[in-house]
Amino acid sequence: GAGVSQTPSNKVTEKGKYVELRCDPISGHTALYWYRQSLGQGPEFLIYFQGTGAADDSGLPNDRFFAVRPEGSVSTLKIQRTERGDSAVYLCASGGDSHEQFFGPGTRLTVL
Amino acid sequence: DQQVKQNSPSLSVQEGRISILNCDYTNSMFDYFLWYKKYPAEGPTFLISISSIKDKNEDGRFTVFLNKSAKHLSLHIVPSQPGDSAVYFCAASAQSGLYGGSQGNLIFGKGTKLSVKP
Secondary structure: OOOOEEEOOEEEEOOOOOEEEEEEOOOOOOEEEEEEEOOOOOOEEEEEEEOOEEEEOOOOOOOOEEEEOOOOOOEEEEEOOOOHHHOEEEEEEEEOOOOOOEEOOOEEEEEO | OOOEEOOOOEEEEEOOOOEEEEEEEOOOOOOEEEEEEEOOOOOOEEEEEEEOOOOEEEEOOEEEEEEOOOOEEEEEEOOOOHHHOEEEEEEEEOOOOOOOOOOOOOEEOOOEEEEEEO
């Protein structure tokens, strides 16, 4: 596809469970970002990949959160032992040579 | 403490008039600024950007002004249309140029909900 895609669009899970959120960036974009958006807030940075490596993971809230991008394209955000406070929309963005970042539609995570 | 602030949670404008959305920032290291528009249940859509070496950038009905001394930027939409009704986010980046390209995470404001009434 032409844009960033994210799956699933919605995920409902129970407290304590493990979840994986997937992001397919725009083809050819080397930079990939994960953000989290809570109600009434702007997106908050989680982690940034340049190619396969995490160039900046300073936004990950704790060690329950982890992300990978093994082949420099698709990325997976993994959350262990989910908590109710993890409920939010998780946004992925990718970027090429320009400064602009292009966002996917997001995954709405609800932890019951 | 918020580094990017959008102090107006909402703005209502008549169709055809000018919409002015404001944004303030505190970090003098920011060197690239962007505006995104967001409709419900969709991801943010890039609208327009400006580098800190400029004070104005125009794209059709959208113009962004940057006042570095005041650490303030604004987005002007003229003329406003009902389809412009959305939440607008201001974002800033502090690492452009370090590696080139779109490097560096964005710091977002909380957004301003614009309603354009017919």
